[in-house]
Amino acid sequence: MSLRSPLGRVLGSGSAKDGTGHWWAQRVSAAGLLLLGAWFLWSLTELTDFAHAEVVAWIAQPWNSVMLLMLCCTLAWHSTLGVQVVIEDYVHGPMLKVIALLVNRFVHVFVTFVAVFAVMRISLGESP
Amino acid sequence: MSQLNRPVSPHLSVYRWPITMTLSILHRITGVGLAVGFLALAAWMLAAAAGAEEYKAFATTMSSLPGRLLLAAWSFAFFFHLANGVRHFFWDAGYGFEKHQANASAWVVIVLTVVMTLAYWLTF
Numbered sequence: 001m002s003l004r005s006p007l008g009r010v011l012g013s014g015s016a017k018d019g020t021g022h023w024w025a026q027r028v029s030a031a032g033l034l035l036l037g038a039w040f041l042w043s044l045t046e047l048t049d050f051a052h053a054e055v056v057a058w059i060a061q062p063w064n065s066v067m068l069l070m071l072c073c074t075l076a077w078h079s080t081l082g083v084q085v086v087i088e089d090y091v092h093g094p095m096l097k098v099i100a101l102l103v104n105r106f107v108h109v110f111v112t113f114v115a116v117f118a119v120m121r122i123s124l125g126e127s128p
Numbered sequence: 129m130s131q132l133n134r135p136v137s138p139h140l141s142v143y144r145w146p147i148t149m150t151l152s153i154l155h156r157i158t159g160v161g162l163a164v165g166f167l168a169l170a171a172w173m174l175a176a177a178a179g180a181e182e183y184k185a186f187a188t189t190m191s192s193l194p195g196r197l198l199l200a201a202w203s204f205a206f207f208f209h210l211a212n213g214v215r216h217f218f219w220d221a222g223y224g225f226e227k228h229q230a231n232a233s234a235w236v237v238i239v240l241t242v243v244m245t246l247a248y249w250l251t252f
Contacts, residue, residue, distance in 0.1 A: 037206065041248065045251045052179075052184065053180075059173060075166050079159075079163040082159045083160065086156060111170045115169065115170035118177040119173060122173070122177050
Protein backbone atom coordinates (compact mmCIF):
# COMPACT_ATOMS: atom_id res chain seq x y z
CA MET A 1 0.00 0.00 0.00
CA SER A 2 1.32 3.39 -0.96
CA LEU A 3 1.84 6.03 1.68
CA ARG A 4 1.19 8.80 -0.82
CA SER A 5 -1.86 10.92 -0.16
CA PRO A 6 -4.74 10.84 -2.65
CA LEU A 7 -3.87 14.40 -3.64
CA GLY A 8 -0.20 13.50 -4.16
CA ARG A 9 -1.17 10.66 -6.43
CA VAL A 10 -3.22 12.76 -8.83
CA LEU A 11 -1.10 15.92 -8.86
CA GLY A 12 0.52 16.35 -12.25
CA SER A 13 -1.76 13.83 -13.93
CA GLY A 14 -3.80 16.58 -15.49
CA SER A 15 -7.44 16.47 -16.47
CA ALA A 16 -9.00 14.21 -19.06
CA LYS A 17 -8.96 17.37 -21.22
CA ASP A 18 -12.20 16.74 -23.05
CA GLY A 19 -14.48 17.42 -20.07
CA THR A 20 -17.96 17.91 -21.44
CA GLY A 21 -17.07 16.71 -24.94
CA HIS A 22 -18.85 13.37 -24.72
CA TRP A 23 -21.94 14.86 -23.08
CA TRP A 24 -22.20 17.63 -25.66
CA ALA A 25 -21.67 15.29 -28.63
CA GLN A 26 -24.49 13.11 -27.29
CA ARG A 27 -26.82 16.14 -27.28
CA VAL A 28 -25.79 17.46 -30.68
CA SER A 29 -26.26 14.05 -32.30
CA ALA A 30 -29.58 13.66 -30.45
CA ALA A 31 -30.82 16.94 -31.95
CA GLY A 32 -29.74 15.75 -35.39
CA LEU A 33 -31.48 12.42 -34.94
CA LEU A 34 -34.67 14.15 -33.86
CA LEU A 35 -34.87 15.55 -37.40
CA LEU A 36 -33.31 12.66 -39.34
CA GLY A 37 -35.18 9.96 -37.40
CA ALA A 38 -38.50 11.73 -37.86
CA TRP A 39 -37.76 12.08 -41.60
CA PHE A 40 -36.87 8.38 -41.84
CA LEU A 41 -40.01 7.04 -40.20
CA TRP A 42 -42.25 9.49 -42.04
CA SER A 43 -40.51 8.69 -45.31
CA LEU A 44 -40.98 4.93 -44.82
CA THR A 45 -44.74 5.44 -44.91
CA GLU A 46 -44.40 6.42 -48.59
CA LEU A 47 -43.44 2.83 -49.38
CA THR A 48 -46.32 0.52 -50.12
CA ASP A 49 -45.18 -3.10 -50.43
CA PHE A 50 -41.47 -2.92 -49.49
CA ALA A 51 -40.64 -5.03 -52.53
CA HIS A 52 -37.07 -4.99 -53.83
CA ALA A 53 -37.66 -2.73 -56.83
CA GLU A 54 -39.58 -0.20 -54.76
CA VAL A 55 -36.99 -0.07 -51.96
CA VAL A 56 -34.08 0.28 -54.41
CA ALA A 57 -35.88 3.08 -56.28
CA TRP A 58 -36.62 4.79 -52.96
CA ILE A 59 -33.00 4.64 -51.74
CA ALA A 60 -31.72 5.74 -55.17
CA GLN A 61 -33.59 9.06 -55.11
CA PRO A 62 -30.87 11.69 -54.51
CA TRP A 63 -32.58 13.36 -51.57
CA ASN A 64 -33.27 10.03 -49.88
CA SER A 65 -29.67 8.90 -50.44
CA VAL A 66 -28.27 12.03 -48.81
CA MET A 67 -30.69 11.82 -45.89
CA LEU A 68 -29.96 8.12 -45.36
CA LEU A 69 -26.20 8.76 -45.35
CA MET A 70 -26.62 11.54 -42.80
CA LEU A 71 -28.99 9.40 -40.74
CA CYS A 72 -26.58 6.45 -40.63
CA CYS A 73 -23.55 8.58 -39.69
CA THR A 74 -25.39 10.54 -37.00
CA LEU A 75 -27.06 7.40 -35.68
CA ALA A 76 -23.71 5.61 -35.51
CA TRP A 77 -22.16 8.51 -33.62
CA HIS A 78 -25.03 8.76 -31.11
CA SER A 79 -25.19 4.99 -30.72
CA THR A 80 -21.43 4.68 -30.14
CA LEU A 81 -21.56 7.28 -27.38
CA GLY A 82 -24.61 5.70 -25.75
CA VAL A 83 -23.39 2.11 -25.78
CA GLN A 84 -20.03 3.37 -24.51
CA VAL A 85 -21.70 4.78 -21.38
CA VAL A 86 -23.60 1.52 -20.83
CA ILE A 87 -20.33 -0.45 -21.05
CA GLU A 88 -18.56 1.96 -18.72
CA ASP A 89 -21.37 1.58 -16.18
CA TYR A 90 -21.89 -2.18 -16.24
CA VAL A 91 -18.69 -3.85 -17.47
CA HIS A 92 -16.12 -4.08 -14.71
CA GLY A 93 -12.58 -5.38 -14.79
CA PRO A 94 -10.11 -3.13 -16.61
CA MET A 95 -9.22 -5.59 -19.38
CA LEU A 96 -12.78 -6.62 -20.19
CA LYS A 97 -13.91 -3.00 -20.17
CA VAL A 98 -11.22 -1.88 -22.61
CA ILE A 99 -11.99 -4.80 -24.93
CA ALA A 100 -15.72 -4.08 -24.80
CA LEU A 101 -15.13 -0.39 -25.54
CA LEU A 102 -12.92 -1.28 -28.51
CA VAL A 103 -15.45 -3.76 -29.86
CA ASN A 104 -18.14 -1.10 -29.51
CA ARG A 105 -16.15 1.35 -31.62
CA PHE A 106 -15.12 -1.20 -34.23
CA VAL A 107 -18.61 -2.65 -34.69
CA HIS A 108 -20.13 0.82 -35.04
CA VAL A 109 -17.54 1.87 -37.63
CA PHE A 110 -18.02 -1.40 -39.51
CA VAL A 111 -21.81 -1.15 -39.58
CA THR A 112 -21.60 2.49 -40.65
CA PHE A 113 -19.40 1.58 -43.61
CA VAL A 114 -21.74 -1.27 -44.54
CA ALA A 115 -24.69 1.14 -44.53
CA VAL A 116 -22.82 3.84 -46.46
CA PHE A 117 -21.58 1.30 -49.01
CA ALA A 118 -25.09 -0.05 -49.51
CA VAL A 119 -26.59 3.40 -50.11
CA MET A 120 -23.75 4.45 -52.43
CA ARG A 121 -23.95 1.24 -54.45
CA ILE A 122 -27.66 1.69 -54.99
CA SER A 123 -27.54 5.40 -55.72
CA LEU A 124 -24.35 5.50 -57.83
CA GLY A 125 -23.68 1.99 -59.04
CA GLU A 126 -25.28 -0.36 -61.49
CA SER A 127 -28.82 -1.06 -60.42
CA PRO A 128 -28.76 -4.51 -58.83
CA MET B 129 -11.09 -4.05 3.65
CA SER B 130 -14.10 -3.29 5.81
CA GLN B 131 -15.09 -0.55 3.34
CA LEU B 132 -16.20 -3.19 0.88
CA ASN B 133 -19.21 -4.15 2.99
CA ARG B 134 -20.58 -0.66 3.18
CA PRO B 135 -23.78 0.05 1.26
CA VAL B 136 -22.99 1.89 -1.94
CA SER B 137 -24.94 4.65 -3.60
CA PRO B 138 -27.49 4.66 -5.17
CA HIS B 139 -29.44 2.61 -2.61
CA LEU B 140 -32.03 1.49 -5.14
CA SER B 141 -33.52 -1.11 -2.81
CA VAL B 142 -34.53 1.35 -0.08
CA TYR B 143 -36.82 3.38 -2.34
CA ARG B 144 -40.39 2.71 -3.32
CA TRP B 145 -40.00 2.32 -7.08
CA PRO B 146 -41.06 5.62 -8.70
CA ILE B 147 -42.19 6.08 -12.30
CA THR B 148 -39.12 8.19 -13.05
CA MET B 149 -36.84 5.20 -12.40
CA THR B 150 -38.83 3.09 -14.86
CA LEU B 151 -38.35 5.72 -17.54
CA SER B 152 -34.68 6.10 -16.72
CA ILE B 153 -33.90 2.43 -17.24
CA LEU B 154 -36.28 2.23 -20.23
CA HIS B 155 -34.31 5.03 -21.88
CA ARG B 156 -31.21 2.85 -21.62
CA ILE B 157 -32.90 -0.34 -22.73
CA THR B 158 -34.54 1.33 -25.73
CA GLY B 159 -31.22 2.99 -26.57
CA VAL B 160 -29.40 -0.34 -26.69
CA GLY B 161 -32.34 -1.84 -28.60
CA LEU B 162 -32.15 0.94 -31.17
CA ALA B 163 -28.39 0.36 -31.50
CA VAL B 164 -29.29 -3.20 -32.53
CA GLY B 165 -31.91 -1.67 -34.83
CA PHE B 166 -29.10 0.20 -36.57
CA LEU B 167 -27.63 -3.21 -37.48
CA ALA B 168 -30.98 -4.20 -38.97
CA LEU B 169 -31.21 -0.93 -40.93
CA ALA B 170 -27.74 -1.51 -42.38
CA ALA B 171 -28.59 -5.15 -43.15
CA TRP B 172 -31.82 -4.07 -44.88
CA MET B 173 -30.04 -1.62 -47.17
CA LEU B 174 -27.18 -4.04 -47.83
CA ALA B 175 -29.69 -6.72 -48.79
CA ALA B 176 -31.32 -4.25 -51.17
CA ALA B 177 -27.92 -3.41 -52.66
CA ALA B 178 -26.99 -7.09 -52.97
CA GLY B 179 -29.86 -8.00 -55.27
CA ALA B 180 -33.41 -9.28 -55.51
CA GLU B 181 -32.64 -12.77 -54.18
CA GLU B 182 -30.81 -11.55 -51.09
CA TYR B 183 -33.45 -8.92 -50.46
CA LYS B 184 -36.21 -11.50 -50.64
CA ALA B 185 -34.51 -13.59 -47.97
CA PHE B 186 -34.24 -10.56 -45.68
CA ALA B 187 -37.80 -9.43 -46.35
CA THR B 188 -39.16 -12.93 -45.66
CA THR B 189 -37.35 -13.01 -42.31
CA MET B 190 -38.63 -9.61 -41.26
CA SER B 191 -42.21 -10.27 -42.34
CA SER B 192 -42.44 -13.37 -40.13
CA LEU B 193 -44.24 -12.97 -36.81
CA PRO B 194 -41.02 -12.57 -34.74
CA GLY B 195 -39.78 -10.12 -37.36
CA ARG B 196 -42.96 -8.06 -37.18
CA LEU B 197 -42.85 -8.05 -33.38
CA LEU B 198 -39.26 -6.84 -33.60
CA LEU B 199 -40.25 -4.01 -35.96
CA ALA B 200 -43.10 -3.05 -33.63
CA ALA B 201 -40.69 -3.07 -30.67
CA TRP B 202 -38.21 -0.90 -32.57
CA SER B 203 -40.88 1.64 -33.46
CA PHE B 204 -42.00 1.77 -29.82
CA ALA B 205 -38.36 2.11 -28.71
CA PHE B 206 -37.82 4.89 -31.26
CA PHE B 207 -40.80 6.96 -30.14
CA PHE B 208 -40.04 6.40 -26.46
CA HIS B 209 -36.37 7.32 -26.83
CA LEU B 210 -37.39 10.37 -28.87
CA ALA B 211 -40.01 11.60 -26.39
CA ASN B 212 -37.85 10.92 -23.34
CA GLY B 213 -34.88 12.46 -25.15
CA VAL B 214 -36.84 15.70 -25.51
CA ARG B 215 -37.61 15.42 -21.76
CA HIS B 216 -33.85 15.23 -21.19
CA PHE B 217 -33.38 18.37 -23.32
CA PHE B 218 -35.72 20.24 -20.96
CA TRP B 219 -33.67 19.03 -17.97
CA ASP B 220 -30.47 20.08 -19.76
CA ALA B 221 -31.94 23.56 -20.15
CA GLY B 222 -32.72 23.61 -16.42
CA TYR B 223 -36.48 23.01 -16.46
CA GLY B 224 -38.67 20.36 -14.83
CA PHE B 225 -36.46 19.14 -11.99
CA GLU B 226 -39.13 19.33 -9.26
CA LYS B 227 -40.42 15.93 -8.19
CA HIS B 228 -44.01 16.55 -9.27
CA GLN B 229 -42.81 17.94 -12.61
CA ALA B 230 -40.56 14.93 -13.27
CA ASN B 231 -43.44 12.56 -12.45
CA ALA B 232 -45.84 14.51 -14.66
CA SER B 233 -43.41 14.63 -17.60
CA ALA B 234 -42.85 10.88 -17.19
CA TRP B 235 -46.55 10.24 -17.79
CA VAL B 236 -46.57 12.68 -20.70
CA VAL B 237 -43.75 10.68 -22.28
CA ILE B 238 -45.59 7.39 -21.77
CA VAL B 239 -48.84 8.70 -23.28
CA LEU B 240 -47.01 10.36 -26.20
CA THR B 241 -45.07 7.17 -26.90
CA VAL B 242 -48.19 5.01 -27.04
CA VAL B 243 -50.07 7.56 -29.15
CA MET B 244 -47.20 8.08 -31.60
CA THR B 245 -46.53 4.35 -31.95
CA LEU B 246 -50.19 3.52 -32.60
CA ALA B 247 -50.64 6.50 -34.95
CA TYR B 248 -47.54 5.45 -36.86
CA TRP B 249 -48.75 1.91 -37.48
CA LEU B 250 -52.15 3.20 -38.52
CA THR B 251 -50.56 5.23 -41.33
CA PHE B 252 -49.38 2.06 -43.11
